Amino acid sequence: MTVVNKHTKIISAAIKVFAKKGFFTARISDIAKEAKVADGTIYIYFNNKYDILLSIFEEEIGKIFDKTQKLLLEEEDPCRMLEIYTRQYLQAMKKNKNLGEVIHIELRQTNRLIKDYRNNKFCAYLNIIADIIRKGQSQKIYRPDIIPDVAKRIYFGALDEVTRVWNISLETHYTVDEITYQTLTLFRQGIKIKQEKKSGNISKVITDNSLEECRRIDILSENQNISEEQS
Amino acid sequence: MTVVNKHTKIISAAIKVFAKKGFFTARISDIAKEAKVADGTIYIYFNNKYDILLSIFEEEIGKIFDKTQKLLLEEEDPCRMLEIYTRQYLQAMKKNKNLGEVIHIELRQTNRLIKDYRNNKFCAYLNIIADIIRKGQSQKIYRPDIIPDVAKRIYFGALDEVTRVWNISLETHYTVDEITYQTLTLFRQGIKIKQEKKSGNISKVITDNSLEECRRIDILSENQNISEEQS
Amino acid sequence: MTVVNKHTKIISAAIKVFAKKGFFTARISDIAKEAKVADGTIYIYFNNKYDILLSIFEEEIGKIFDKTQKLLLEEEDPCRMLEIYTRQYLQAMKKNKNLGEVIHIELRQTNRLIKDYRNNKFCAYLNIIADIIRKGQSQKIYRPDIIPDVAKRIYFGALDEVTRVWNISLETHYTVDEITYQTLTLFRQGIKIKQEKKSGNISKVITDNSLEECRRIDILSENQNISEEQS
Amino acid sequence: MTVVNKHTKIISAAIKVFAKKGFFTARISDIAKEAKVADGTIYIYFNNKYDILLSIFEEEIGKIFDKTQKLLLEEEDPCRMLEIYTRQYLQAMKKNKNLGEVIHIELRQTNRLIKDYRNNKFCAYLNIIADIIRKGQSQKIYRPDIIPDVAKRIYFGALDEVTRVWNISLETHYTVDEITYQTLTLFRQGIKIKQEKKSGNISKVITDNSLEECRRIDILSENQNISEEQS
DNA sequence: AATGAATGAGGCTTCATTCAT
């Protein structure tokens, strides 16, 4: 108990350092100092600097994935499942803000290196969302025109970006609750005030019109772009 | 025609190289080779490697920002404004997929360095969303409980992440239209099928219940976390 | 014994290399090769190339300064003090001819960069001369019209330049003794044969005349210069 | 007249820039800017950066050398000749303080490169001093135990270092006259007050004793040094 | 002759990794 696993100590230190400085800017000696071990010790537990990053993903994302997966097994309602997913993610990020930063930045930054390699766990984690959406669609709760594989990215992108609001705290500080509420509500019900009763139809019509128009504009602008396009 | 501005040539090359290798992994000599200039030439046009990245943001985001801004001036309907914003962003990203990658990754990666410094343009670009939402709220079209400064991040996060769908193309390729439709719809109307007439209330009750429960869970899990918390 | 302090090894190597090639022409890799360490090792002991130079001044001048200072404490006669000073400097330069070269050249060359910064030790070392002269003046041994702060420079300039006689050895080689004798004698008694007894007065008169004349010439030539002066 | 020789313009600019920044730190573009010509223009008039420095020596030292040489032809008294030499040098340095700086620093710094090559003019200039001393010795005016080739360096070293007193002006500002007086007097008559009549002998005895002692100490300390010597 | 944009060799410095203790 008193002797903390060095592996864990290094991982924790690395999360902190990567979060603060970024993977490339962080130095091994920074991590070593943070972990209170010698530089060389790190190479007893990890093959190289990059391996530390990979291990963070594996282990930390793994924890969230496993816990979320377990909680979802007991749930059938897609809306509740989405809530669980969202809450788990946001809470994990809140608990360890540094981890959030690492996932946020490094996942992308090093994505080109990881690719198909080891981050299947992350893909699996993303796919949970797609599965929930599919479940909701089969239960006729979620709209069938939503493409789960697109929506999962929209959703995770939102979740991911939103964690910065309280990490980097550019504007103001919000509670996890507030952010959870905002994200879930926005995603489930949209930004527009639902004008129940009769107004619903109108709303729909407008939207459809709008989107139809979108498509026309899209085609037009695509054509326009041909001439604009820089080869 | 034949003599292309070297500044532009370098920027284009850098976008390509950064997109492929990432800012830190990219070498000045890579950019030089791509731009077909000598390494030293780059330093005639840019102060340093980092300045290239900054210039990409400034100039490229600037272009999108300016065009979007201009188009929005002619529009009053928040929904249409959101459409314009979304379409412009997605189209720009489609036109130059590498740029998308650079914005996506580097903006975050190097964000800690940029901060308040030069990327005000990016902040301004993000704030357009918040402004649209505020406009919608004052017109009683958008729900007042949405926090514009949070929602703008949720939305941009979604947009940003979604561009990867066709850039990195992990799953399948979708048209700009499809992605625009998906994003806009999801954001404006939510994922749930609107059960108009009386069911609206029920939906709302469920949601509220659900969220109430959320909060209880939140408190519970926070307590749980105390024991879980890693010192 | 066998394990020589790396710091010292690098300093020694740097003195040798700087002496041979000069600060700017010397390469870090030259010093590393001379010190038989890796290039990077140098940066464990010094912040940068310039810091090596500074350290040479600090440490080596420091040694001479300290030893000289200590020896002077036991002495009261200004003439003997001057001897000690001179001998110590010349002996140190003889012991390490390269150091002489480094002090000679680099002190001046890099003086503009060092200035008030770290070479106070050198200034202190120079001021010893001024102090000795002042002591001699208060003892009525040294002429009161000598300005100590000017004379210290004249004297150090002479010492410094003279070390080149045996370092660069442009003409012939002389012993430390010979040079010490030459310098001390010249400085203490002048170049002119002292015509003791009655002739002393005449000598003085001649000199005064000569110098009076100097001043007249000076004024004349200054006037001449006005027309010569390039704007 | 209006069209100033570009060669001259560049030389003047180079003197100014070298004086301010030093040869190695100065950039060709600095000189070009100072001379108000394009970088490339410099290479029409000079082979390379180093050639500019050499030309400065050649031309500027040459001017002083020629003028001094000419004035000395009309003079027979060594003391007066030394005055002329000193005055000419100090005046030239006063007229163009930047040139003083360049000679002072660069002559030494680049001495190892120039060596036997092109700076014969400088050697010739130094040798004037030796010749004057020899003349004084043959006229029985100067002490025969002075070695002209050593004394010329002692003297030039003093002159050179002393110019810094008013160039860098570390302590106080003195007039050319004052410095000329100080240097000449010190060199010709020494620092000690001449105690004419009988005391002259005593002074001599002390000095001789002192120097004898010097030599003993020298031998002793040389022996000491053997053990001190770092291999 | 004059220009100055372009070149590219080469230096200083960093830092992941090793290995003798």
Place this chain on the structure above:
DNA sequence: CATGAATGAAGCCTCATTCAT
């Protein structure tokens, strides 16, 4: 296992020099 001094490969950047205009 642990250490941390040492390594040396490799990158960013500078700037003397060139050459097309």
